[in-house]
Amino acid sequence: MQSDTIKVYHRCGGCGKKQVFINTGKFRVNANGDRIDVWLIYRCKKCKHSWNLAIYERKKLAKITPEEYRLFMENDSELADKYGNDIAFLKRNSAEFK
Numbered sequence: 001m002q003s004d005t006i007k008v009y010h011r012c013g014g015c016g017k018k019q020v021f022i023n024t025g026k027f028r029v030n031a032n033g034d035r036i037d038v039w040l041i042y043r044c045k046k047c048k049h050s051w052n053l054a055i056y057e058r059k060k061l062a063k064i065t066p067e068e069y070r071l072f073m074e075n076d077s078e079l080a081d082k083y084g085n086d087i088a089f090l091k092r093n094s095a096e097f098k
């Protein structure tokens with residue numbers, strides 16, 4: 001299931017040019033000691049090349065609530081929609097809009 005959020009454009013590493021990227025509604029979580037990285041995964045509409053947008057990078061695990069962590073692990077669709085419509089988050093990741 002994919003989220004229908006803001007349409008973003010990004011230079012695709014697979015196509016070699018700017019394409020529309022779709023919010024997959026899936027998170028990628030990488031815990032390393034007491035630090036955590038979380039990304040929201042987008043995919044090129046054309047070639048399915050993935051693009052991970054950083055939500056947290058090297059964030060202290062203690063600063064995230066267990067509830068939030070659980071939502072990331074369960075690929076919560078509401079949370080994926082929330083980030084997918086978060087302009088500041090998208091801009092931080094150099095996403096382009098029309």
Ligand SMILES: [Zn+2]
Pocket residue numbers: 012013014015016019044045046047048049
């Ligand atoms: Zn592509």
